[in-house]
Amino acid sequence: MPWRKRTTTGQALSAAAIHGVLLAWCALALFPLYLVVINGAKSRRAIFNDPLKLPTSDTFSAKGYASVVGNSEFPLYFGNSLVVTSVSLLLILLLGAMAAHALSEYRFRGNTLLGLYLIVGIMVPIRLGTVALLELMVNLNLTNTLTALILVYTAQGLPVAIFIFTEFLRAVSREIKDSARIDGLSEYRIFFEVVIPLVRPVIATVAVFSMIPIWNDLWFPLILAPGQETRTVTLGVQQFIGQYTVDWGAVLAALSVAVLPVLVMYIIFSRHLIRGITAGAVKG
Amino acid sequence: MATLDLKGVSKQFDDTRVLDNINLNVADGELVVFVGPSGCGKSTLLRLIAGLEAVTTGDVSIGDRDVSHLPPSKRGIAMVFQSYALYPHKTVRGNLGFALKHAGAPAADIKRRVDAAAAILELEDLMDRLPRALSGGQRQRVAIGRAIVREPDVFLFDEPLSNLDAALRVHMRVEILKLHQRLGATMVYVTHDQTEAMTLADRIVVMRDGCIEQVGTPLELYRHPANRFVAGFIGSPAMNFLDAQVREGRVVLGDQPLHPCTRTDGPITLGIRPEHLVQDDDGPLSGGVEVFEHLGGEAFVHITLGENLKVVAKLDGEKVYRPGDTIRLSAPEERCHLFEHS
Ligand SMILES: Nc1ncnc2c1ncn2[C@@H]1O[C@H](COP(=O)(O)OP(=O)(O)OP(=O)(O)O)[C@@H](O)[C@H]1O
Ligand SMILES: [Mg+2]
Numbered sequence: 001m002p003w004r005k006r007t008t009t010g011q012a013l014s015a016a017a018i019h020g021v022l023l024a025w026c027a028l029a030l031f032p033l034y035l036v037v038i039n040g041a042k043s044r045r046a047i048f049n050d051p052l053k054l055p056t057s058d059t060f061s062a063k064g065y066a067s068v069v070g071n072s073e074f075p076l077y078f079g080n081s082l083v084v085t086s087v088s089l090l091l092i093l094l095l096g097a098m099a100a101h102a103l104s105e106y107r108f109r110g111n112t113l114l115g116l117y118l119i120v121g122i123m124v125p126i127r128l129g130t131v132a133l134l135e136l137m138v139n140l141n142l143t144n145t146l147t148a149l150i151l152v153y154t155a156q157g158l159p160v161a162i163f164i165f166t167e168f169l170r171a172v173s174r175e176i177k178d179s180a181r182i183d184g185l186s187e188y189r190i191f192f193e194v195v196i197p198l199v200r201p202v203i204a205t206v207a208v209f210s211m212i213p214i215w216n217d218l219w220f221p222l223i224l225a226p227g228q229e230t231r232t233v234t235l236g237v238q239q240f241i242g243q244y245t246v247d248w249g250a251v252l253a254a255l256s257v258a259v260l261p262v263l264v265m266y267i268i269f270s271r272h273l274i275r276g277i278t279a280g281a282v283k284g
Numbered sequence: 285m286a287t288l289d290l291k292g293v294s295k296q297f298d299d300t301r302v303l304d305n306i307n308l309n310v311a312d313g314e315l316v317v318f319v320g321p322s323g324c325g326k327s328t329l330l331r332l333i334a335g336l337e338a339v340t341t342g343d344v345s346i347g348d349r350d351v352s353h354l355p356p357s358k359r360g361i362a363m364v365f366q367s368y369a370l371y372p373h374k375t376v377r378g379n380l381g382f383a384l385k386h387a388g389a390p391a392a393d394i395k396r397r398v399d400a401a402a403a404i405l406e407l408e409d410l411m412d413r414l415p416r417a418l419s420g421g422q423r424q425r426v427a428i429g430r431a432i433v434r435e436p437d438v439f440l441f442d443e444p445l446s447n448l449d450a451a452l453r454v455h456m457r458v459e460i461l462k463l464h465q466r467l468g469a470t471m472v473y474v475t476h477d478q479t480e481a482m483t484l485a486d487r488i489v490v491m492r493d494g495c496i497e498q499v500g501t502p503l504e505l506y507r508h509p510a511n512r513f514v515a516g517f518i519g520s521p522a523m524n525f526l527d528a529q530v531r532e533g534r535v536v537l538g539d540q541p542l543h544p545c546t547r548t549d550g551p552i553t554l555g556i557r558p559e560h561l562v563q564d565d566d567g568p569l570s571g572g573v574e575v576f577e578h579l580g581g582e583a584f585v586h587i588t589l590g591e592n593l594k595v596v597a598k599l600d601g602e603k604v605y606r607p608g609d610t611i612r613l614s615a616p617e618e619r620c621h622l623f624e625h626s
Contacts, residue, residue: 173367173369175365175368175369176370178331178363178365179430181355181356182334182356182362183357183434184355184357185386194371197372197373198373
């Protein structure tokens with residue numbers, strides 16, 4: 001049957017084409033990261049002479065990484081970033097999922113309106129409110145604290161989180177929740193023990209999407225918490241950028257190290273993440 | 285085990301009245317089936333009994349307790365849902381024992397009751413599987429098992445078999461009947477499959493648009509339907525309805541006088557079930573065969589008796605008709621039902 005053979009070659013070809021496109025995309029996306037990592041391990045001269053080359057025995061220099069690891073401030077910045085990101089993330093996931101559960105599960109007056117109010121923030125860039133936020137933090141005596149950053153990031157992340165969670169929590173079968181009610185679970189335990197396990201992939205997805213902008217943010221740390229004690233990694237890296245000289249080796253090395261937590265999170269969540277994204281795609 | 289009493293139960297969602305003044309007494313150990321077309325409020329009534337929705341007015345009592353204001357877990361009920369509603373991340377054993385564990389029963393007790401339920405439903409080999417590794421029928425058995433384990437006063441079933449294929453449905457129907465006989469428990473069962481209703485029920489409650497149309501044993505409903513709606517709903521294939529007249533103390537169909545009747549003259553609806561029409565060469569009714577469906581042992585004959593007078597007759601499959609053939613029928617008087625003309 002000749003037609004049959006043709007289909008299989010056709011299929012192989014299209015599979016190859018798809019993989020080709022994906023690989024090309026992958027290379028493109030990874031290229032800047034690759035540059036950051038390899039140049040972090042080169043001497044300053046080599047970075048400028050031949051930015052694309054891998055470090056050789058001549059050009060290799062651990063000075064960049066050494067100045068990052070040796071810098072007594074860096075672990076502090078790193079810790080600040082970790083605290084701010086993880087606490088904000090926790091709050092976003094917890095409050096976002098709870099709000100979405102309430103909106104999708106309970107009938108009450110003003111439900112739709114409240115839902116709209118909670119997600120309309122997606123359309124308002126939070127940075128427009130920077131001046132007001134700064135004033136607020138000054139009045140609350142929260143400038144130069146991690147709390148200020150955590151509050152702002154939680155507010156920034158909630159609308160999208162609520163939006164995504166609401167979509168998925170609506171799809172959770174009402175009958176499962178009802179059976180839990182008959183089994184005598186409280187509404188809180190229904191949420192934590194029945195609903196949350198059902199939407200784990202969605203939580204992973206929201207976690208990754210919310211985490212990256214927080215980890216990478218330079219704006220709010222610069223404005224709300226520029227003090228020595230509360231600097232985050234992105235802000236801390238700036239100290240290698242002097243007014244007249246820039247320690248590129250150190251900057252790049254610091255950035256390479258800063259990528260690690262994001263990478264680790266991604267690897268932990270990615271299995272769920274892919275399920276979350278495709279589940280959304282199928283349900284529409 | 286307990287009785288279940290509904291007194292003047294109504295339910296309103298926003299502005300729409302979904303249930304209107306429902307009164308019903310279910311005896312201890314009785315299996316009552318709610319039937320009715322989609323959207324008539326069967327599930328809502330069941331959810332009111334379960335306490336998943338609050339009654340707008342009226343009282344629900346189980347045993348001698350007024351439970352109208354108790355949460356579902358305090359009412360002594362267990363519910364089996366159409367979609368099984370198993371906890372997907374718990375094994376069969378976990379699902380069966382969850383309610384007891386949550387209520388703080390001792391581990392030995394839980395194990396004994398879970399094992400007993402598993403034995404009744406033949407789930408012993410599946411105890412460590414997750415729901416996603418079970419077939420539809422097995423999942424439904426787990427859902428029923430979960431209800432048994434709780435040893436409730438009243439079992440509530442909401443279309444538990446409608447997601448199963450036809451063969452499995454018949455099998456599970458028998459299982460539920462056996463379970464009822466074995467436990468002797470009070471059960472309320474919702475379905476819109478009238479075969480299920482006829483075979484399972486001690487009594488059937490026929491509902492329409494949030495009201496009860498008739499309550500009775502399956503045979504009572506079959507033999508003496510209170511109105512045209514019930515008559516059309518019970519029995520398969522459905523009863524034939526024909527526009528007829530009462531003239532001078534007789535029922536007249538077209539121009540053909542049939543049996544005597546005591547009603548006053550005027551239009552009337554004559555109902556006769558397909559299985560009660562008999563082929564009879566001296567019969568008063570005659571018509572042309574339109575479609576002939578042979579099922580082997582029996583046959584459905586679609587017959588046109590006249591303008592707007594079409595009937596289906598269920599005859600034995602001995603004689604084969606062709607479209608266009610003429611056939612004569614008689615309708616035994618005691619099998620005919622008369623309803624207000626509509
Ligand atoms: N939460 C609700 N809010 C508003 N209306 C509702 C709600 N739940 C049910 N209804 C309405 O109540 C009516 C009865 O619904 P119910 O689910 O009880 O029907 P049913 O008899 O179980 O139908 P089916 O056989 O299709 O399951 C329907 O018209 C439905 O739209
Ligand atoms: Mg229903």
